[in-house]
Amino acid sequence: QVQLVESGGGLVQAGGSLRLSCAASVGTFEKSAIGWFRQTSGEAREFVAAISKGADTIYYADSVKGRFTISRDNANNTVFLQMNSLKPEDTAVYSCAVWKRGDYDRSVSYVNWGRGTQVTVSS
Secondary structure: EEEEEOOOOEEOOOOOOOEEEEEEEEOOOOOOOOOEEEEEEOOOEEOOOOOOOOOEEEEEOOOOOOOOHHHHHHHHOEEEEOOOOHHHHHHHEEEEEEOOOOOOOHHHHHHHHOEEEEEEEEE
């Protein structure tokens, strides 16, 4: 079973950039679509971006379109989320997961969630 580990979070000023990584610590996911979600305290997980196994299909939430870029390196079992022009409202714990079935923008469609990495954007 695939186990995912996120990294790359941190504290950044508004307008800055961060690059998150989602790596498989156990198993591989080159045959799976991967999604990124974010969550703030007391709120439900919010869809951010998703990428198909071959990277030929990509989805973004409207709130991050044009600022975030999702990509993957299947040879190294890693999916990236490049986040530019960060805003305070992007502050959240960002998690990745393996798409199982269903709508790409719903958290219930995903399994094998990582623990997440904290992103904090100061104003």
